[in-house]
Amino acid sequence: MESPISLDFAYGPSEDVVVREIEGEIIIVPLVSGIGDLEDELFTLNETGRAIWRKLDGLKPLRVVVSELAAEFDAPADLIEEDTVGLLQELARRKMIIRKGSASER
Amino acid sequence: MKSARLVRREGERPLSGEALTELMRAVLAKEKPLRFRAKGSSMAPFIKDGDVVTVRPLGGARPRTGDIVAFLHPVTGRVGIHRIVREESDQFSLKGDNLSGGDGTLSLGQILGIVCRVERAGKNVHLGRLAGGALVASLSRSGWLTRAVDAARRVSGRKRERGSK
Numbered sequence: 001m002e003s004p005i006s007l008d009f010a011y012g013p014s015e016d017v018v019v020r021e022i023e024g025e026i027i028i029v030p031l032v033s034g035i036g037d038l039e040d041e042l043f044t045l046n047e048t049g050r051a052i053w054r055k056l057d058g059l060k061p062l063r064v065v066v067s068e069l070a071a072e073f074d075a076p077a078d079l080i081e082e083d084t085v086g087l088l089q090e091l092a093r094r095k096m097i098i099r100k101g102s103a104s105e106r
Numbered sequence: 107m108k109s110a111r112l113v114r115r116e117g118e119r120p121l122s123g124e125a126l127t128e129l130m131r132a133v134l135a136k137e138k139p140l141r142f143r144a145k146g147s148s149m150a151p152f153i154k155d156g157d158v159v160t161v162r163p164l165g166g167a168r169p170r171t172g173d174i175v176a177f178l179h180p181v182t183g184r185v186g187i188h189r190i191v192r193e194e195s196d197q198f199s200l201k202g203d204n205l206s207g208g209d210g211t212l213s214l215g216q217i218l219g220i221v222c223r224v225e226r227a228g229k230n231v232h233l234g235r236l237a238g239g240a241l242v243a244s245l246s247r248s249g250w251l252t253r254a255v256d257a258a259r260r261v262s263g264r265k266r267e268r269g270s271k
Contacts, residue, residue: 028112
C-alpha cells in the first residue's frame with residue numbers, strides 16, 4: 001500500500017515516467033512494462049497542476065511547496081494544501097511520483 | 107484558481123509532429139514501448155487516421171522488409187510511420203503503403219522502433235505480414251497493396267454474404 005502524502009517529505013518524478021514540457025503543455029508518459037494495457041497512455045495537467053508539478057524537484061518538502069504556491073497564487077494555504085495533496089495522491093497512485101525523503105533525513 | 111487536475115490526453119488535440127518526435131525518442135531510449143494515436147492516411151488501409159499505434163524499441167534486433175517502422179524523416183527530422191519495402195546491407199528504403207513515392211534510403215540509426223500493434227475501435231488490426239513481409243513490401247513498392255487489400259476484402263465480404271444465405 002502506498003504511503004499517504006506527507007507535507008514533511010519532498011516528492012519528485014518517478015523513473016517510471018517520461019515527462020516533457022512541450023508547447024506549454026506538460027505531457028506525462030507512463031513507461032509500461034508490457035503492451036497489453038488497453039488504457040490510454042498519455043496524460044497532461046491543467047494550469048494549476050502544472051504549477052504544482054514544476055515545484056516537485058525532489059528536494060523541497062511539500063510544506064514549502066504549498067507555502068510558495070499560496071504566495072504566488074495569493075490564495076489560502078489550506079486550500080492550496082488540499083489541492084496539492086489531492087493531486088499528489090493521484091500521481092502517486094499512478095506511480096508518476098516518488099517520495100524522496102524528509103528534511104530531517106537530509 | 108481552478109483545482110489541480112491530471113487528465114488523460116487522448117481525445118484532446120493531437121500531438122504535434124515535434125511533440126511526438128521528442129516523446130518517442132525519450133520513451134524508446136528507455137527501451138519501453140510508446141502507444142499513441144496516429145494521424146494521417148499514408149499507411150492506409152493498415153493504419154488509418156485515429157488508430158492507436160504501439161511502437162516498440164528495436165532492442166538490438168534488425169528490422170526486416172515488410173515491417174512497419176517509426177523513423178526520423180531525413181528532411182523534416184520528424185517521426186514518420188512507414189513500411190520497409192527494400193533492404194540492402196544497413197540501408198533501408200521506406201514508403202507509405204498509400205503513397206506513390208518513397209522516403210528515400212535510411213540508415214539503421216534513423217529507424218527508431220517497430221510498429222508492433224495497431225488498434226482500431228478497440229480491436230487489433232493485422233499489419234500485413236502474414237502473407238510474407240517480402241510480398242507485402244513488393245506490393246507496397248509497386249503501389250498495388252491498397253488495391254490488393256480492397257480486392258481481398260471484397261472477396262471475403264462476398265464469401266460471408268454467401269455463407270449467411
